[in-house]
Amino acid sequence: MKALVVGNGGREHALAWKLLESPGIEEIMCVPGNGGTATLPGCRNLGLALDDFEGIARVALVNNLSLVVVGPEQPLADGIADYLSQQGLLVFGPTQAGAQIEASKAWAKALMAEAQIPTAAARVFTDAAAAIAYLQAQPLPIVVKADGLAAGKGVTVAQTRAAAVAAVEAAFEGQFGAAGHQVVIEACLTGQEASVLAVTDGDTIVPLMPAQDHKQIGEGDTGANTGGMGTYAPTPVITPEILDKVQEQILEPAIALLKQREIDYRGVLYAGLMISPEGEPTVIEFNCRFGDPETQVVLPLLETPLEEVLLACAEKRLASLPPLRWRAASAACVVAAAGGYPDSYQKGMPIAGLDAAAAKGALVFHAGTQLKGGHIAASGGRVLGVTAVGETFDNALETAYAAMAEIEFDTMYYRRDIGFRVRQS
Ligand SMILES: Nc1ncnc2c1ncn2[C@@H]1O[C@H](COP(=O)(O)OP(=O)(O)O)[C@@H](O)[C@H]1O
Ligand SMILES: [Mg+2]
Incomplete structure (x- = not known):
């Protein structure tokens, strides 16, 4: 069978790679994909935008694709699964109604309350004054969350009341666009x-x-x-x-x-x-x-x-489906980012050492890369996810770091302490 993977991150490279591992998969197409999916044997990138649902439906239908796998949350929140299913395609990814569980934290909180799912006690606010008044009597730290999709930037774990107030104001002043029209304020969990x-x-x-x-x-x-x-x-x-x-x-x-x-x-x-x-x-x-x-x-x-x-x-x-089978092994992934990320960072730097890293036994998943003139260059904040499987956690981590040592690009940054909690335990 042939399938389509929608997205352009490390997750989508991993999905495409894993699908192609099985003999049942003939070809994977990726919209729009990245440098990793461009160079993955059996995979082809299609130059369509993530919000071009019509274009995506057309290529999936023309190529007789058996399944569309949607990676990122934004197209799901925008209704890609609804649209593609209406066109007769089989989709892995929830409908727009289901995607609210991520796209609206207030909606998710209401669902959890109704289903009695354990979660931090929370209140939802639609104006800054009421939110700030409520904050005055709350114990610290306190968590302030913009309601909608904010690319991981909408949550503040505030240690002081001033920080909490600033987070509320930032949201209602439009720092997260429409995502901040509602704010969830919740108790801080520990663990x-x-x-x-x-x-x-x-x-x-x-x-x-x-x-x-x-x-x-x-x-x-x-x-x-x-x-x-x-x-x-x-x-x-x-x-x-x-x-x-x-x-x-x-x-x-x-x-x-x-x-x-x-x-x-x-x-x-x-x-x-x-x-x-x-x-x-x-x-x-x-x-x-x-x-x-x-x-x-x-x-x-x-x-x-x-x-x-x-x-x-x-x-x-x-x-x-029979119970899932798992390898009795561990896997670790270390991300290489462009210096400056998650704030501003450079793009376009050529990446060296990818083959040498693979030769160390790692799977190098591309996150923000592009294939340009036959070379792989950085094109995002998180650039690569260097991943390894090992019999033990330590083996996996060692291989991932050994592979990382082979990779080089200008401004490259990665954490050297991935897994420290496991190593302590
Ligand atoms: N109630 C909470 N108590 C403690 N930490 C929290 C709480 N809510 C969120 N956080 C911290 O903030 C991070 C981001 O919050 P999350 O709700 O996952 O939003 P998003 O991933 O959309 O940015 C969490 O991974 C966690 O570290
Ligand atoms: Mg999160």
Whole structure:
């Protein structure tokens, strides 16, 4: 079969790579893809924009593609799955109604309240004065969140009341565009963060291997939040007992309520979790798609052919899919970013050492790269996700860092402490 992957990040490179691993896949097309998918044997980039739903439908129909896999949240929130299904295509990715679980934090909070899913206590505000008045009596730290999609920049964990007030004002002054017309203010949770991505057909929900992410730019998890600077799976913070709780208390009730609301949800439901020191999982947020860079460590461990899983979701027969098979191994991903990210950064720098890195046994997933005149150049803030699988966590991490040492581009920056929590434990 042939399939289409929509998106241009490391997640989409990993999806395309994993799909092509299985003998059932003849060809992958990627819209618009990146330098990694451009150079991946069996994969072809198509120069269409992510919001060109008509163009995407046309190429999928003309090429007889059996499945469209949507990577990023924005097109899902804009209704790409609804549009493509109306054109008769099979889609992995929720409808616009389902994507609200990520695209509106207030909507997600209301869903969690109704389904009695454990999450931080929260209030929603539509004007600054009321939000600021409410803040005065709240214990610190306190979390202020712009309601909508804000590319990872809409959340402030405020240590002082002044910082909380500033975050509220920034949102209502339009710093996050329409995303800030509503603000969620919630209690601050403590513990360790982890991600459980689950695949669902809207009836059945199956968790994937739990992963942990380093969101901050600086070593020791300090500094500004980013899209993610490194990940690993599995993570010792999610024990089998905790994963059972996530399934029973979070994933199952969420899917049951979406179904009750007649929302067609076929895709990934990603639970961003805080695990308390007592081992209780609480939802920080839901995402409506594969995580990036969690996908880069989860997929290399999956033994079941990926297209079987995605098709079972899209065709609503996940209950009859045999249990997922996983490699008894660990995976780690270290992100190489352009210096300055997540603020302003350069683009266009040529990247050297990709073959040497692969020769060390790593999978180098491209995030922000482009193929130009036969060479790979940086084109985004997060440039590469250097990933390795190993028998143990330490082996995986060692290989990833050994491969990273082969790679070079001007202003390149990466954290040298990915996995420090695991190494401490
Ligand atoms: N209630 C909370 N308690 C503690 N930390 C939080 C809370 N909500 C969010 N955070 C922190 O802020 C980060 C971003 O928040 P999140 O809700 O995941 O928004 P987004 O990913 O859309 O930016 C989280 O990964 C977490 O580190
Ligand atoms: Mg998040």
